Amino acid sequence: MKKACLLLEDGFYQEGLSLGAEGETIGEVVFNTSLTGYQEILTDPSYKGQIVCMTYPLIGNYGINSQDVESSQLQVEGFIIKEKSKIYSNWQAEKSLEEYLKENNIVGIEGVDTRAITKHLRVKGSMRGIISTTDFNLESLKEKLEKSPSIVGRDLVKEVFNNQVYEWEQPLISEFNPLISPQGKAVVIDCGVKFSILRNLKVYFEKVIVTPPVISLEKILEFQPQGILFSNGPGDPEPVSYAIDLAKKIIANLEKEKLNLGVMGICLGHQILGLALGAKTYKLKFGHHGGNHPVKDLRTGKIDITSQNHNFCVDSQSLPEDIEITHINLYDNTPEGMAHKKLPLFSVQFHPEAGPGPFDARYIFGRFKEICLREKT
C-alpha cells in the first residue's frame, strides 16, 4: 500500500496510506462530524477549496450509489479518514469509495489519527494543509503550502456554479411528503447549489429554474418567479460581489415595492443576503460542519437538529434594524437565521435540505413557498 502524508500550515504532520488518487492536493482542512453521508459531502460544492477530515473513523461502509449526490462531480480538494472499508455493503451501492475517489482524481489519506487532527483544528482553527503521496520532504511541502492561496478573500463560487440556465425536474422522493401540490415558480441563484435544495424546492414549486449568479435581475424576472433563492456555496462570501450586487438590487426593488416575490438564502446565500443588507461577515475559528447542531427558532422556541457546513458567519451586531435574528445555534449562540421585518425575505445559515443530515428543518421550504405565494396574492 502506498504511503501518504498530511502537513498542516503550522507544521502538524502525520503519515498514513494513500486513499484514492495518487498525487498532491492543497486546501483548507476542516473536520466534519457526520456519522454518515460521505458521498453527499464529497459532492457538496460548498467544500470547494477544502480538504475534509471525517471524524467518524469508518468510512466507505455502504459504498457509493448514483442517487446520493449533491452535484454532478466531486468537489472536495482532498479527503482524510481513519479507515477505508475494504468492502461496501448496501443494496444501492454501485462502487467503492476508493474507486470513486480514484475515478475522480481526488487525493486522500487514510490511517491517520483523525481525532488528533480534529482536536488540533479545534484548538488552532482551520488552516491550510497538503496531502501528498509523492513528496515527503517537510521543507518542500511547507513551501508548496505557503504558496497556496488563503480561503479568505478568495472567490470560490466562480469555480463551482453552472453557467447554464436550466430547469430542475426531479422532486425529493420521500414517503413523508404530505400531499403538497406544487405551485408557482422559483429561481435559484446557483452559487454552488446542492441538488438536495433543488429536490426540496421541487416538492413545493411547480417550476424550479436554476441560473448562474452572474446574471441580471431583468433576466431573472423574465422567468416571472414568485421566489428567488440564493443557494449555498463555498468559501468567503465577501469576494462574491456579483451575487451581493444582485441581492442588493432585489432588496432595493422589494423596498420600492417594484417586485412582488419572496427571497430566501441558505448558507452562503444567507451570508450574501446579510452582506447585501449592509451587515458584515467574519470567519469562524473552525466552522460548523456536521449533522447534529441544535438550532433554535427564536419565534417558536422549537429546536431543530440541523445539518451545517460553513466557515463564515454573519455578524449579528452589524445587521440593520429592519432585520431580526430568527434562529441561533445553541452550541455557540451564533446567528443561524434572519428575517426582514417588513419585506418577504429570510435566510438560514444551516441546511434545511439536509443531504447529509437530519430532515428536521425541511419544512422551511414550505415556509418559503408560503411567503412567495402570499406576496403574489
Next chain:
Amino acid sequence: MPKREDIEKILIIGSGPIIISQACEFDYSGTQACKALKSEGYKVVLLNSNPATIMTDPEFADSTYIEPITVEVLEKIIQQEKPQACLPTLGGQTALNVAFSASKKGIFKKYNVELIGANEEAIAKAEDRKLFKQAMESAGIGLPKSKVVYSLEEAKSALKDIGLPCVIRPAFTLGGTGGGIAFNEEEFEQIVELGLKLSLIKEVLIEEAVLGWKEYELEVMRDKNDNVVIICSIENFDPMGIHTGDSITVAPAQTLTDQEYQMMRTLAIKAIRAIGVETGGSNIQFAVNPSDGRIVIIEMNPRVSRSSALASKATGFPIAKIAAKLAVGYSLEEIPNDITKETPASFEPTIDYCVVKVPRWAFEKFPGAEPVLTTSMKSVGEVMAIGRTFKEALQKALRGLEIGKNGLESVIDERRYKVQPQEVEAEVKAKLLTPNPQRIFYIGDAFRLGFSVEEVYQLTKIDRWFLSNIKEIIDFESSLKLYRGLDPRTLRKAKELGFSDIQIARILNINPAKISSFREKHSISPVYKFVDTCAGEFQAYTPYYYSTYEYEEEVFSNRKKKVIILGGGPNRIGQGIEFDYCCVHASFALGEEGLLSIMVNCNPETVSTDYDTSDRLYFEPITLEDVLNIIRKENPLGVILQFGGQTPLNLALGLEKAGVKILGTQASSIDLAEDREKFKKLLHRLGLKQAPSGIAYSFYEAKKIAKELGFPVMVRPSYVLGGRAMEIVYEEEVLERFIREAILASPNQPILIDKFLEDAIEVDVDMIGDGVNFVIGGILEHIEEAGVHSGDSAMCLPPYSLPDSMIEKIRKATYSLAKELKIVGLMNIQYAVKNEELFVLEVNPRASRTIPFVSKSIGVPLAKLATKVMLGRSLRELGFTEEIIPAYTCVKESVFPFNRFTGIDIILGPEMKSTGEVMGIDESFAKAYLKSQISAGQFLPKKGRVFISVKNSDKRAIVFIAKGLRDLGFEILATEGTGKVLKSNGIPCLVLPKVSEGRPNILDYIKDKKVNLIINTPSGRIPRQDEIKIRSEAVKHEIPCITTISGAQASLSAIEVFRREDFQVKPIQIYHKEVSK
C-alpha cells in the same frame, strides 16, 4: 421554563431483582434518576426490592422502601408518603407494569398522584400490540404484516394470512418471555399457547417473520416542548430473529446510507410522538430489508432500557439522568451537557469510535436447555468495548467476556480437523446456521477453514460488512502465522486490529511475556482517548477513556494520589450486581478520603461505569494486559481487587509479579486461605473442624477416598470456580462417571472430594478487619440446608433458629480466622452446623455476594469502610467497633431464571443458578420471609390446595408441615407414598395417580390452576422424569413450588402470618434508626 414547583415529592419505582433481561442497567438508570431529582430539591421516595443496588442505599432517596414491587405495596407507600408524582419509566418493565396496573385500578387518581414520564395511555399504546399497530399505521410508519389474537383458534386463522415462519409475541412480558418463531404448525400452537398464558392481558401478536433482515435500534429522547433528539443508533450484528439482548450489537449504525439513516431517524421521531411519550427516553427497534431497504418498525419501549444504558455508555450522554430532569419539566436546551459543559443536552451525540457489545450466556448452568438463540432473551450479562475500528472493538469485547478467549480465537479442534475435515466443516456450517452463543467464534473458524464472505453470509445473514471485517482479522492472523520473529510494524498492526498479547503469542507459539517486553522496547503501547459526545468538536471535561493504538494521548496528568479499582466485568451467574455495588462504594470511599478514584470495567449495565461515579473511568476489558497498560499510564498508589469478585482476583498474581501494590489483605494471606493444604493446617492449629476430604488423581484413588469418607461426598474438579461442575455423589457408580468425565475434560487435574454434610445448616459470615481489629458485619443463617449453593439459598439475618451457644462459637471461630489471616478489608466465611458441631466450609478473603444485603440490614456501608481500612484507617477511627444485631429480621431470597429455560429441572444444588436477589425486612422471621417470597415472585397462597410429594427421608418432617397447612384450611393433595404417611398421621388428603398412570393427575391440576402450592423434594440424585415435569410445569404456570423441607417450613410460617394480618411497609432509613438506638 424551569422545573415544576407544584411537585415536592416523587415516587420512583425500581426494577427489583436481577433477572434475565433486567439487570444492573436499571440500578444505573434509577441511581441517576434519584441523584438528579434530589439535586433538584425534590423529596424522593423509592420502591425497590433489590438490596444489591446502589439506588437503595439510604443516601440516594429520602425514604427507601425495600419491599415487594406490587400494586398493594405501591398503594401502601402512596398512602404513607403522599407523593405528588410517580416516575415509572426508569425501573424497566417491572416498574412500568406495576404502574400500569395501579393506574388501571385507579390508585393514582384516588391519591391524586400524577404519572410523569409516560402516562397510562402512552404505556398502553406502546405495549399493547394492537394499539401500537394502530398508532403506527396512522402515523404512516410501516410494520410487518401482523394480527393480534386472544385465542388459539384466532391464531390459527391469522396464520393463513401471514404464513410460516412467523413470530409470536405476547403482550406485556419481559424481554420477550414466551415469544418465539414458529417454523411449523406444531411449534406455532405450542408457542401461542404459552404466550397467551404468560401475557398479562392474554394477548398475543402473530407477525410476518422478518428473519434475516437487518435490525436497528434508535435511542430517542423527547421533552415537553416536543423537541426530539436521537442519542444513538445501534446496528445489530445478528439479524432479525435473535433478541437484541442476545445479539452482538454495534454503535453507531454501520451499513446505512445517510438517506436511509435519516429516514429511520424521522420514523423514530414520528413514532415517539404517535405513542405520546411526553418526556424522557424511548427505545425503538426497526428492521430493514437488505435487498430493497424497506424499513419496518418492530417495537418501542416507552422507558429507558438495557439499550439506553448501552447508548449512554457508548456516547457519554446520560439518558436516565436527562430523562428524570425532563420528567419534572425541564426542556433539553435547559440542561447542560456534563461532558462539554458549554453545550446543551438538546443535540445529537456524534462519536469517533466504534462500540461493540457482546452478550454472555450461562447455558452450562442449565443442563437440558438447548444453547440456541431465539427471540426470547437468555443472556445473563454483557460486555462493551470501544475501539477506533470495529475489528479492534470486537476483539476487545471478546477478551473482556472472560470465557477463556483472548480475542477472536478458534473454538474448533485443529487436530480433529486434520483427521475429520468434513465432519468439522459440517459442524461449523450447522453452528453458523443456527444462532448460538459461540457463533461469533465459528464465523472466525469458517474463515480459517477457507469459507468465503458470501458463504458465511448465506448461512448467517449477518451483514457482509461485519463478515468482511472479521475476515480481515483472520487473514491477518494467517499472515502472522507465516511470520518468523517479530517486527515492530507488524506488531503494531496486530495491536491496531485488537489482538491481545496472549493471542499473538499463541499464534506465534511464543511466551506472552516476550510480546509485552518487545512492545515496551519499541514503545508500542495504547493511547487513551475521550468518550466526549461530540467527536472532539468541543473540549471534554469528563475523563471517560478507552484505549486504542493511535498517535495522540489524551489522559490529563494529575498529581493527586490515585487508586485503581478493578470492576467485575460482565454479569454472570455467581458474579453480578453485588460486586459492582462494592466497587462503587470503594470509589465513593476514595473520594471521601481525598484520593483520585480510577475505575476499570467493561460492563455497560453498571453504576461503576457511569462516568459520574469515579474521578476517572477506563472502559476496558479486565485482563492483565489491559490493566497493566492503565497502571503504567496512571501510576497509582495501589489497586483494589477485593470488590470485583473473582475477575480481579484472578489478576492478583500477575499484578504482584509486575510490582503493582495490591491494597488490603496481603497476597500471602490470600494464598493461605486458598491453598487447601495450608488452610487445612491453619484450621487444625486453630482447633477448627473441616469436613474430612481428600484429593484424587484417578478413579482408583477417588474410590478409596470416598470409601474412607463414606457417601455422600461432594466432588469437584480443582480447576473450576463458583460451584461449576460440583456434584453431590451418593453412590460409587455415579462417582465413576463423574471422575471419568472430569479426567477427560481436563487430564492431570486433581479432583477434590469432601465428605458431604447432609442436612447441615449453612451459615455465612461477613466480617471486616483492619489487620488488628475485626468486627462481624453479619451472621446469616441459610434456610436451605447445606448442598445448595450459598448464592442460591435464602438467608436470614440475624439467625432465626441457631442457638446462642452456636452463634457464639461461630463468632469465636470467625475472629480467630480473621486474626490469623490478618484481614485488611472484607472476609467471608461459610460454615456448616451439623449435630451441634461447627465445620468451616470455605474462607474468601474478599467481598462476598452478601455484602450489600448485610450493609442494608445493619445500616453500615461495609464496602466503603473496607476501602478506608485498606487505605490505612482503623475501624476505631471509622467508628465501627461492634457487631450490630438488628432487632428486626432481614431475609434474602434468590431469584432464578427457570422460566427462560422451559422444561429444565428447578432443583437447587451445589451449582449456582440464581441471577439475582431480593430482601424482605420486617419485625419477625415469618413476615420478612413472606415479603422476600412475594418479591421473588413466589406468591404464597392464603388458602386453596397444596400438592405434597417428598422423598422418603423427608416424610417424617413433612407431617408437621402438612398438619400446619391443613389447620390453616388448605386441602391437601399427595402422591401415593407421601399420602400414606400423611393419612397414617391423621392428616386427610387426596391421593393423585402418578403422572404416567392416570388422570386427573397433578399436571392437570397445574394446568387448570387448581392447585395453589407445590411442595416437592427430589427423590434422589437423579430425579425422576415426572418430578422434573411437575416442577417445570409449576414454573410455567407460576405456581409457587418449594423443593426443600426447610423452605416449606419457612413458607408455612409465612402463610400463617399472611392469613392473620396484612403486612406493613417501612423505609430502611427508619429501620436503620432503630438499629442505632
